[in-house]
Amino acid sequence: MRQQTSALESLDFADPCPIATVALEVASTHEGLRRATAEVFASWIDALAVSYASRGIDSARATATSVIALLEGAFMLGRANRSPEPVLTAASAAASIVSAALRN
Secondary structure: OHHHHHHHHHOOOOOOOHHHHHHHHHOOOOHHHHHHHHHHHHHHHHHHHHHHHHOOOOOHHHHHHHHHHHHHHHHHHHHHHOOOHHHHHHHHHHHHHHHHHHHO
16 A cells, blocks of 8 residues: 555645546536446446455455445545545555455
């Protein structure tokens, strides 16, 4: 996660996830862009779920959705607070979620 926090800092905390920025700005006003951003997020969740499933996680899609949501929220908090700390905290929580899923 240090790479992502370095990227966040190098961006001066601006637009760490352009997809999220577009989604937040247009989700209620532009259906085509809302669908496009939803498709991007779905593709990320799908790819992560496939990876988790290949490692034996039964709840692969739910786990992937949780991890993506956690990290996207952390990027937003990091941007608002101009701090990498939310990303580091979220990374630790995401690792715990994945570890717990692997044990089940």
